Amino acid sequence: MQSIMQNILSVKGLSKTYDSGHQALSNINLDIRSGEIFALLGPNGAGKTTLISTICGIVRPGAGQVLVGGHDIVRDYRAARQLIGLVPQELTTDSFETVWNSVSFSRGLFGKAPRPAYIEQILRELSLWEKKDSRIMTLSGGMKRRLLIAKALSHEPELLFLDEPTAGVDVQLRQDMWALVRRLQQGGTTIILTTHYIEEAEEMADRIGVIRKGEIILVEDKAELMRKLGKKQMNLHLAQKLDALPAALAGWNLTLSADGMELVYHYEASQQGGHIAALLQALGEAGIAFSDLQTAQSSLEDIFVGLLEERRGAEVSA
Missing domain, CATH: 3.30.70.100 (Alpha-Beta Plaits)
Incomplete structure (x- = not known):
């Protein structure tokens, strides 16, 4: 396991402008410490998903550099992506496949040798073991969400992205996921979480980042943020x-x-x-x-809303 003081992710001067002219990211600079839980907050359209998609190699960066475990995501993309697991917002799965085969196939995509005991461990931790032979089409929405996490963990990544992982799930599943995230962190996995549930960030995160209109406007240790701005x-x-x-x-x-x-x-x-x-x-x-x-x-939600209103006010007066 890497030292907590090392950066598993380093983003320098990252920008992205789409062909339509929309600038989704503007000069993003961000370092993520190995072993931490980092919550990225921002309103809809702020650039959260674009930032994650760029780091994960789904969207090509326009400018800047991203290193994952010291590997450049463009020049050394295979090594970089080996270290990354992504749980996307969308429930995209092969409906006719079984749970076991789907997770095992995801592991194989990264060139990992079969490891049935590890796949079993993941499925048990996510309460999917009894469904291992079930076709994905028969699963509930909550079970499909758990399956996405299992697939993202299948190749034993060091950096896990959770993009709105509890959107639309019930309270019990949300609490189960929080417990799983804590266990993953204890095992050395670094987690970057985007969420609309600010209490989720307040509960889970070591540090908080706020993004608005493609710009990072704040990165702070959660406790220090609460102390300074609360x-x-x-x-x-x-x-x-x-x-x-x-x-x-x-x-x-x-x-x-x-x-x-x-x-x-x-x-x-x-x-x-x-x-x-x-x-x-x-x-x-x-x-x-x-x-x-x-x-x-004041809660983290109060602070978050205050930051956005303060930035809006500054833009209006400029």
């Missing part, structure tokens, strides 16, 4: 109604509710805890008592 809120339920905020508290970022029974305090997640004690002391000095308090922090 907002916190404290709600103080007052013991007695307050008609107006006292002048002594004007320096605090406080909002009084319409019924006068609640104070809301907004602050940065990166602030140290001492300011809370100072606020409570200031409330006491102002003669304001409270019966209860609650705190909450």
Whole structure:
């Protein structure tokens, strides 16, 4: 297994413009660490699938360089693709083939020697073992989604792309896939995940990337992103109604509710805890008592939406 500090994927200056004139990717620079789970977020049409398709050799790059495990995807494409597994959005399978034969055939496409014990392990982990002799046409949508993952893992890739892997699946299957992703990471597989379910990225990812209009606008460790960009809120339920905020508290970022029974305090997640004690002391000095308090922090979804709105605002004012 490669060191966590090494980059299994390095993208430098990658751009792609289609014949129609649409620029799908613009000067993408991205390094993916070996062994991490990286979540790529972005609205529809942002370039997520084009980026993945280019790295996987489905779409030819217009400019720039992509290295997978040190292998150039254009000059040394065979070695690069040996390291990559792709679970696409679309359910494209040979309906008349059996599950076992389909997964085994996918392994053979990469020149790998037969390894029945490994194929069995994959099918068991994905709850497909009992369906191994079933024709694909008889599988449910969730089972077909699991089959796509099995086919992508058949040749033991080091880098696995999951392009909207849980789109349209039920909650139980989504949780099963999350558990599988964790096991794959523990075994040394690097995973790049695109998803519309931001809670999925918040649950699974080590790092977050945001792409918009073909440009990477942010790459950050998830915990650091939450710390730097997350907002916190404290709600103080007052013991007695307050008609107006006292002048002594004007320096605090406080909002009084319409019924006068609640104070809301907004602050940065990166602030140290001492300011809370100072606020409570200031409330006491102002003669304001409270019966209860609650705190909450903005989610990754809040941060994601805020980033996109901020970028849109910058483009409008430019």
